[in-house]
Amino acid sequence: MFREFLIIALLTALGAAYSLVSGLAPLPWAEPELEAGEIRLIDARVLDVIWVDARSESEFADGHAPDALFYDQADPAGSMADILEQWLQEPRLIVVYCTDEGCGTSKKIAEELRVNLPDAEIYSLKGGWSAWLE
Amino acid sequence: MVGINARRFFGLIARLVLASVFISAALPKLKDPVAFAAAIDAYRTISGSWAMAAATVLPWLELIIAVGLLTPWLRRASAWIMALLLGLFIALHLSAWARGLNIDCGCFGESGSSPDYHWLILRNLALLLATVFILRIAQRNKNAPESTL
Numbered sequence: 153m154f155r156e157f158l159i160i161a162l163l164t165a166l167g168a169a170y171s172l173v174s175g176l177a178p179l180p181w182a183e184p185e186l187e188a189g190e191i192r193l194i195d196a197r198v199l200d201v202i203w204v205d206a207r208s209e210s211e212f213a214d215g216h217a218p219d220a221l222f223y224d225q226a227d228p229a230g231s232m233a234d235i236l237e238q239w240l241q242e243p244r245l246i247v248v249y250c251t252d253e254g255c256g257t258s259k260k261i262a263e264e265l266r267v268n269l270p271d272a273e274i275y276s277l278k279g280g281w282s283a284w285l286e
Numbered sequence: 287m288v289g290i291n292a293r294r295f296f297g298l299i300a301r302l303v304l305a306s307v308f309i310s311a312a313l314p315k316l317k318d319p320v321a322f323a324a325a326i327d328a329y330r331t332i333s334g335s336w337a338m339a340a341a342t343v344l345p346w347l348e349l350i351i352a353v354g355l356l357t358p359w360l361r362r363a364s365a366w367i368m369a370l371l372l373g374l375f376i377a378l379h380l381s382a383w384a385r386g387l388n389i390d391c392g393c394f395g396e397s398g399s400s401p402d403y404h405w406l407i408l409r410n411l412a413l414l415l416a417t418v419f420i421l422r423i424a425q426r427n428k429n430a431p432e433s434t435l
Binding site (some may be wrong): 163176197 | 327337360364
């Protein structure tokens, strides 16, 4: 029966290799470093978080994270009030995202939130909305 | 003679049911291992790279043992691995239930719904019993000609 286990192990390894090569699963060594204040989508999705969308209104309308709050940069006070209201109702992690890896808006807004909500745990999403689409 | 035929018949049914359950569990997880890794993470036993590694390997293992169960050449090893996996899943569900975790089972890909632990554990117990039944038949047939589908 050892030969049977070996065949199953080899076939499983081949299958896993296929997943890595085809891009279905990320390569372990390709995993990007996290900066301070960032969170990966894989970690954020298992938690009950308040999503804050820092993209444009049209991008938000095209699609956004479940129950995400739109951060209107033309009305930062109003947007901050909405986030504060959500957080006070049920304090939980706040994750801000913008378009993609290169976008710095989510980090900026996360910093502003940390000033206004010092008791809250606030992160910016690594990879932004692009991470959702992958 | 009738007893042997009944055993073979129920053995075939058990193999078909187990194979179809494991194949339907494996396929959505093969398509989206990242989502499955998130579900594994929620059990708070392994996380990060380990969860991703498990999410990459486990669906393939499920698929291969499901198909292996239907072949005479890999049936016994597949049944053993299946029994071990089912035992592991039951232990994980019991652990999550005891810790009050609100998880997405991740059994058939991401469902997004809250788990019904009773149903999850009973279902896996039933599947485990079917696997043990197959192992017993395989043990009896060890020196006999292999049965075919």
